Amino acid sequence: VGEYWSPGDLQSMLDYINATGRRMSLFDACLQANFSRASKEGENFDLTTILQGTLVEALPELAVTLVENHDTQPLQSLEQTVEPWFRAHAYAVILLREAGYPCVFYSDVYGSSYTDKGTDGFDHEVTMEPLPQLEALLNLRTDRAYGEQRDYLDHPSCIGWTRSGDDGHENSGIAVILSNGSAGTKRMEVGLHFAGSVFHDYLSHHQGKVTIGEDGWAEFYCEAGSVSVWAKA
Structure with missing residues (x-):
């Protein structure tokens, strides 16, 4: 699995995959960006487009799907958070559909807390709560989603x-x-x-x-x- 992080730029990801002879899967940064935008726009986001422009739509066999990771969480270098209300929606998409190879984020399972500097130069404390529905969604993937x-x-x-x-x-x-x-x-x-x-x-x-x-x-x-x-x- 490789990481070529280019949210909103599917073509660059496809070019990378072709340049490496299709020997590598990539984290689907475009899908993660769609999740982030959907969570922030609420009912103004068109859910029919949730998979559009994503690697899992274009090349599902090489797409590693995710909701968040250590880089997209608050105060990190690629911050692109998914609001808590939409995380169960996003996990349903990556865990219960045929396409993609899902990757589950540690903090969504166990929760986490940390302190880091914001763009204002000051330290901020961040607490990420575990997702209550995640265990049930994982069980559904294991037992029912076939x-x-x-x-x-x-x-x-x-x-x-x-x-x-x-x-x-x-x-x-x-x-x-x-x-x-x-x-x-x-x-x-x-x-x-x-x-x-x-x-x-x-x-x-x-x-x-x-x-x-x-x-x-x-x-x-x-x-x-x-x-x-x-x-x-």
């Missing part, structure tokens, strides 16, 4: 996708829906083999239940500014 992916990246403030599951992982298959604005709903297909099954939100953000229709489709829900991952109960 099979065909169907994308529903079709609304500027509410997007989703499903994974149909496979025979090698019992009860695998999920439906992911996330919003950066008001509460959202999205009709999505998980597959005929789930007909009649009851799904619940594995992250416990939405307290209802969803029953999959005989056609393998259902209406899935998420709260305002939140993410829900629906899986077989």
